[in-house]
Amino acid sequence: MPGQLKEVRLRIQAVKSTQQITKAMKMVAASKLRKAQDRIIKMRPYANKLYSILGNIAAGGTGDINVEFTKERPVEKVLIITLTSDRGLCGGFNANVAKQVKALLADKYATHRAAGNVTILTIGKKGYESLKKEAGIQFNTDYIDLFNNLTFEKVSEVAELVMDFYANKTYDVIEVAYNQFKNQITQVPVAEQFLPIQKLEQPAGAKASVVNDFIYQPSQKEIIEELVPKILKTQFYRYLLDSNASEHGARMTSMDKATDNAEELLKELGIQYNRARQAAITTELTEIVGGAAALQG
Numbered sequence: 001m002p003g004q005l006k007e008v009r010l011r012i013q014a015v016k017s018t019q020q021i022t023k024a025m026k027m028v029a030a031s032k033l034r035k036a037q038d039r040i041i042k043m044r045p046y047a048n049k050l051y052s053i054l055g056n057i058a059a060g061g062t063g064d065i066n067v068e069f070t071k072e073r074p075v076e077k078v079l080i081i082t083l084t085s086d087r088g089l090c091g092g093f094n095a096n097v098a099k100q101v102k103a104l105l106a107d108k109y110a111t112h113r114a115a116g117n118v119t120i121l122t123i124g125k126k127g128y129e130s131l132k133k134e135a136g137i138q139f140n141t142d143y144i145d146l147f148n149n150l151t152f153e154k155v156s157e158v159a160e161l162v163m164d165f166y167a168n169k170t171y172d173v174i175e176v177a178y179n180q181f182k183n184q185i186t187q188v189p190v191a192e193q194f195l196p197i198q199k200l201e202q203p204a205g206a207k208a209s210v211v212n213d214f215i216y217q218p219s220q221k222e223i224i225e226e227l228v229p230k231i232l233k234t235q236f237y238r239y240l241l242d243s244n245a246s247e248h249g250a251r252m253t254s255m256d257k258a259t260d261n262a263e264e265l266l267k268e269l270g271i272q273y274n275r276a277r278q279a280a281i282t283t284e285l286t287e288i289v290g291g292a293a294a295l296q297g
Contacts, residue, residue, distance in 0.1 A: 004276050005273065005276050005277060005280060008269060008272050008273045008276060009273065011269055012266065012269045012270070012273065015262050015265050015266055015269065016262075016266065018258075018262055019259055019262035019263065019266070022255045022258040022259045022262060023255075023259050025089065025251070025255045026252055026255035026256050026259060029248050029249075029251040029252035029255060030248075030252050032248045033184065033245065033248035033249055033252055036241070036244045036245035036247075036248050037181070037184075037245050037248075037249075039241050039244075039245070040181055040238070040241040040242055040244075040245045043237070043238055043241055044238060044242075046234070047234050047235055047237070047238040048238075050231045050234055050235070051231060051234075051235050053231070054197055054227075054228065054231045054232075054235075055197065055198060068166075068167050069163065069166060069167070069195055069196060069197050069228060069232065070196055070197045071196055072196050073169075073172055073196075074172065075112065075172045075173050076112070076117055076172050077112070077117045077118075077119070077170065077171045077172055078109050078112050078117060078118045078119070078171060078172070078173055078174075078175070079119050079120075079121060079162070079165060079170075079171040079173070079174045079175070080101055080104060080105075080109075080118065080119070080120050080121070080174075080175045080176075080177060080191075081120075081121045081123065081162070081174065081175065081176045081177070081194070082097055082098075082101055082120060082121070082122050082123065082124070082127035082131070082177050082178075083097065083123050083124060083127070083176065083177065083178035083179070083239060083240060083243035084097050084098075084122070084123070084124035084125070084126040084127035084130070084243075085124050085125075085126050085147070085247045086124055086125045086126065086145070086147060086148070087125075087126070088126065089251060089254060089255070090247055090250040090251035090254055091250045091251075091253060091254040092250070093179060093187065093246065093247055093250035093251070094124075094126040094127065094130060095130070096179060096187075096189035097127060097130075097177050097178060097179060097189055098127065098130040098131055099189065100177040100189050100190070100191045101120065101127075101131060101177050101191070102131075102134070103191075104175060104177070104191055105118065105134070105137075113136045113137065114136060116136055116138070118136065118137055118138070119137070119138040119139070119140055119171070120137055120138070120139050120140070121139075121140040121142075121143065121162075122139060122140070122141055122144050123143055123144060123146045123147065123158075123240070124144065124146075124147060124243075125144055125145075128141055128144060143158050146158060146240070147240070147244065150240060150241075150244060152233075152237055155233070155236060155237045155240055156233045156237070158236070159232060159233040159236035159237070160229070160233070162174060162194070162195070162236070163195070163229060163232060166195040166196070173193065173195065173196070174193070174194045174195040175191055175192065175193055175194065176191070176192050176193075176194045176236075176239050177189070177190070177191045178190065178192075178239050178240075178242060178243045178246075179242065179243055179246035179247070179250070180242050180246065181242045181243075181245040181246045181249065183249070184249045184252065184253065185249065185253050186249075187246035187249060187250055192239075194232075194235070194236070195232075197228075197232075
């Protein structure tokens with residue numbers, strides 16, 4: 001019985017230590033989340049509006065205007081960019097991205113995978129660890145540590161490289177799998193086509209001249225050649241800001257739940273400890289009474 005009491009005491013101490021760690025990690029994640037959330041909330045309306053303009057331009061490009069990134073061609077080689085974290089302890093954050101990628105590989109690019117024409121560019125170590133055993137996939141880990149230096153300048157370099165991949169026909173379609181930040185407890189895993197640019201769908205019955213009525217100054221060609229790469233870089237930066245905020249939100253939520261679970265476990269262990277102690281006291285009393293009775297006899 002004393003051995004059982006000691007074992008329960010050691011478990012209580014271990015759970016208390018774990019609870020202190022999860023509380024600290026929750027506070028750190030909450031502090032980082034405030035900054036990351038502020039960045040994506042300010043960035044998203046601007047990025048979304050620019051991208052809608054880009055889709056409108058893609059839908060209404062006419063004449064001699066040649067937007068390379070809007071050209072759709074037969075898909076032979078595929079690039080999938082995964083945005084995950086470098087560390088764990090963030091619930092299903094990384095697993096959800098891996099599921100999105102596996103769904104793409106199974107449903108949309110099964111034949112390309114079988115032919116060995118799918119490459120995954122991993123940003124974040126956990127994405128590579130989750131998918132590295134997938135058969136028939138090539139991996140590019142040159143920018144796996146990009147989240148360690150999350151600035152627009154650094155992200156622009158990667159976005160420019162990805163755009164060159166498409167323009168040079170290294171890949172025929174480029175997808176991005178990431179977690180879209182909604183709020184502190186909700187992150188939505190999505191897979192979006194980055195290139196070629198998807199055309200803006202017009203409302204039923206709407207005329208193209210109404211939807212795409214732009215006046216260009218100085219000229220349509222100059223503006224598009226300057227504007228399109230900048231919009232794509234901004235959109236790619238939004239993907240990473242979304243993923244970064246989602247990571248901190250997922251980790252904060254996960255650590256909060258772990259802290260609550262530790263509290264529940266401490267209550268259960270407290271009950272077990274009290275029961276074991278009561279049983280030990282009862283046993284000792286029984287032995288004392290039995291010994292006293294034996295002496296009297």
